[in-house]
């Protein structure tokens with residue numbers, strides 16, 4: 001069982017490397033992120049209007065970094081300062097919690113389309129890797145408690 005999970009994690013890491021290389025913290029100008037925001041915002045007017053004042057070029061870069069923070073949480077259990085900060089920003093945004101699932105679905109569909117070696121197991125590996133981070137964000141969503149004080 002442990003071995004199976006290790007194999008699934010290896011699929012995630014290999015796919016991440018194919019998509020973004022090993023330079024984790026910078027860039028964001030890959031077609032992947034452009035496509036992600038097209039899909040995510042294409043989902044509804046509600047999402048588009050939330051991003052109406054957002055600098056999308058910057059957004060693509062910070063999203064790239066945040067994927068690394070999400071993967072770190074999955075792999076090590078460590079909530080980075082940046083992940084807490086992102087949770088705090090979203091806590092104040094006025095949107096239904098279900099949009100986190102829309103976000104994750106849009107991201108996985110981009111992985112499936114942009115990573116030519118992605119198969120069903122790889123897509124599941126991505127979902128597993130990002131779910132703890134999404135759950136962390138959901139935990140603080142629309143609460144009055146600061147995630148900076150939390151676990």
Ligand code: HEM
Nearest residue numbers: 047050051053054062063066086089095099100103134137
């Ligand atoms: C776990 C999933 C998500 C991650 C990792 C994520 C990541 C990020 C990051 C890194 C930022 C930039 C924060 C900064 O300014 O430093 C951001 C901003 C933003 N996110 Fe998310 N996000 C997620 C889910 C969502 C969802 C579901 C929505 C709902 C529509 C959303 C709406 C926004 C908006 C509107 C901004 C821009 C705020 C502004 O312009 O200042 N995000 N997100």
